[in-house]
Amino acid sequence: MELNCGLKCLKYLLFAFNLIICIVGIAALVVGIVSMVEDSNLFSLLKLSLDQSTLVQSSSVIIIVTGVILFLIGFIGCCGAYKESECMLGIYAAVVLIIIIIEIAGIAVAAAFQSEVTAELKNGLKKHIAEDYDGTGARDTFTFFVDATQVQFDCCGVDSYMEFMNATQWNRGNNTIPLSCCILENKDDYNENPSQAKAKYSNCQTAPDATNSNIGKTCYNSIKDFAMKNARNIIIVGVVVLIVEVICFIIAVCLCNRLRKDGGTNA
Template sequence: MGLKEDKQETCGTICLKYLLFTFNFLFWLAGGAVMAVGTWTIVEKSDYISLLSSKIYAVSAYILIMAGVIVMVTGVLGCCATFKEQRRLLRVYFVLLLCVFLLEILAGVLAYIYYQQLNEELKENLRETMVQKYHQPEQDHVTKAVDKLQQEFKCCGSNNSSDWADSVWIRSGDAQRRAVPDSCCKSPVIQLCGERDHPSNIYKVEGGCISKLGNFILNHLQIIGAVGVGIACVQIFGMFFTCCLYRSLKAEPY
């Protein structure tokens, strides 16, 4: 009878080991995906981040990068702990899983909070940033971001092209009689194309760049939130398998 129970326990332990190993492999791949999303946000969209007064969008991305790195390290540690059947390693692995779980939930919550306040922030700050800082000393990053925004999203001005009439740069002699920046033009390669602000020459978009940038960031925040919360939910299974395997192993002698 005792031999039969030991055999059943051994089979259960083996099943748990392979379940946990499969989970760790998938978890390691997921860590790479999480890190990739965070890195893409920071590297490829850093220009747009400079147009936002709040840092929540950037912080959410950095949290995802940190969580992705920890996930990949945790996945390797989990495989080692599983096959070596060491309770101490399993304890460390469980704590790391819990930390990553909390980080990803935090990233998801931050993304959701910022999702709620994004439109108000853009309405309050984007116009002022564009008219006050465009082509001003030590504001090259803003100038580059605005030009990229207007060209990529085919828009002109925060709400519409008439916003540029209040621009510090347009009112100065440096604008060389431009009514809008050349980045508003449908053919920006033409020198001083911003002199003519007719719809045939420049982008006239309802809602201006606020609506375009707002929709872009909202969509990206949904990705950040979904990735963070989705993987965090999957981790619950990993923590459950870890607890089961931990309990099935005999206590280590001290």
């Protein structure tokens, strides 16, 4: 079967889109595998504990799974377009449609239940601080990322620095806040050398105030402000991805219909 000029252009456009998706999938797969294979070197470089390395391994698995899914979707799209296969294009269109529906549903649910999700997230984080935060990150992954977040965003606590007074696993002594809430001399080196962190003011942990620490900034609001500042870029990327998905779906459906009418290949 010979496609007309317009459908040929759509065919090659669909092929190009999915070739890019394949490449992205392969790249993600390689990154995930390399990070998992080289985990001992990576963990040594980042000076992560055993628990923290487990989280990094989990992240590697997620990256690998994402890469495989992207590659499979792109591969089906490429083969379907190249071979003009009604069956493969139909499968591809169905998968893309499901992804579009899930994305739109996710956005709608997030918008409708934003306050509930926010409340649950805050309560969950506060509960973890009370039950798991140990002040050093040596035994608990959660502690490490709480500290890293506080250093990165110059904040202290989810809603208040007083939340750390409820941390049952933290042997605080006379300290009111953890070191990560203090203004540090070597903030930029924290992620690589958390054990070498040093407060700029020696009385920060025992007598924190707005000049020697970040107790005046809560982490939830700091992260929210950061997200709002970058919301435009996030929205643009999301809209572009959604538009590309819709275009791919429409092209696949158009090609399927033409192939069906002309008795195209089902291979």
